[in-house]
Amino acid sequence: MQGYERVRLQLSECNVLGVVGLGPPQLLGEVPGPTPEHGVAEEADRHGPDAGEPVESDIWRDLAAVHGLVHGRQRLRTQERRRKKLVLGPDLDPLIRQVENDAAVDDESGHPLSTLPKEVRPLDVVGHSAQSHASLVPMRATVMYGAGDVRVETVPDARLVEPTDALVTVTRSAICGSDLWPYKQMERSETGRRMGHEFIGVVEAVGDEVRTVKPGDVVVTPFVWSDGTCVFCREGLHTSCLHGGRYGFDGVDGGQGEAVRVPQADGTLVVLPVERDDALMPSLLTLSDVMATGHHAARSAEVGPGKTVAVVGDGAVGLCGVIASRRLGAERIIVLGRHPDRIALAKQFGATDVVSERGDEAVERVRELTDGFGAHSALECVGLEQSTVTALTIVRPGGAVGRVGVPQEESIPDAQPTFFDNVTIAGGPAPARAYIEELLPDVLEGRIEPGRVFDRVGPLDEVPDGYRAMDDREAIKVMIEL
């Protein structure tokens, strides 16, 4: 660990010099002399008697730093190159080009630092390279300032803070139906709120205590982070983790951005056995939230072989609820919805009946389809009062309602009828971390294709229009490619 500190300090100094605009000779050689109180004296010894002279290992370290920078953005755009040139100075351009070329080769091997000499390849150098990357190229992310006001703008760089953190470069992200609640209602805020909690990315760096993920891993995150070790995590209820939290709050980055600091990386991230641009990415991304949430609705509603299921809501979660119900063996799946494109998809996912009526008429229709009894299982995938009432009244005596739509009302209606019918009312936020491992093999082997809920894909800049499109019901769900 001493070595880690040493290298980190030395590189930090290099970076500071680079950022304030000193030219390459200073960047590579004239690093301020090491100070013993910072524990870098030994490092200076290794460099030889004069730490002020440019030495090969310093150069390699800076190469490592720039290399990390390049690897973090495999698709360097002209604009980014220009920015780097501004920051690093024109003389470093050949160095960047050289490293870009190396990166192109290395990206295929998946080992970004494989061309570097062994002695400068420890984890801490890799880790630091990401910090260099973050500090040299301004990071962009989605910020919401109030209802209808979503912007993509420069934000403070994502970086490691706790030893249990991982720094993840986002490669795919998504807009969630739950993001539309603040989009409709959020009060004006001067500072704004960072958005996004569904993403897949590549680990760029990890803290000292992280053991289960490493730089280069392609990872998916559940929509909340958790330690994986507390009493609730051990029971599979990671959403109630004693040391967990939400993306976009308390100094943690949101997922609709270029990079994210993931707290409790060991307990949170799941390594995916695929390359970063695998064709399965859309379906893998749904494990972050919607597919796990649809599965949770089905589990909470006690879906099983031979049962009749009614799914209230034809949004992405409802559609995933259809997939989950079929996967769990439901015999009949009635979807309540009225958008033709969504209904078509629901049928492809396994819905056997469609009810397009609303309110009392919808209840009537479901009863007709179920010998007057109602469904064994009702999946409430919206959260509004009307949809909740519908779910509670189309379930048969002894049945179960699985609620996964974030309730927009304080109390659950129909207390007496559901009491006298012995209806189970369950559900809440899905412990996606627990479900990812269960659902992942089905995605990898193509048994389920939840990624088909994404009917619009765009770059980070199109996030604001993605919110509008989902809010206008033009899009079912929007995927962001970075």
Ligand SMILES: [Zn+2]
């Ligand atoms: Zn926990």
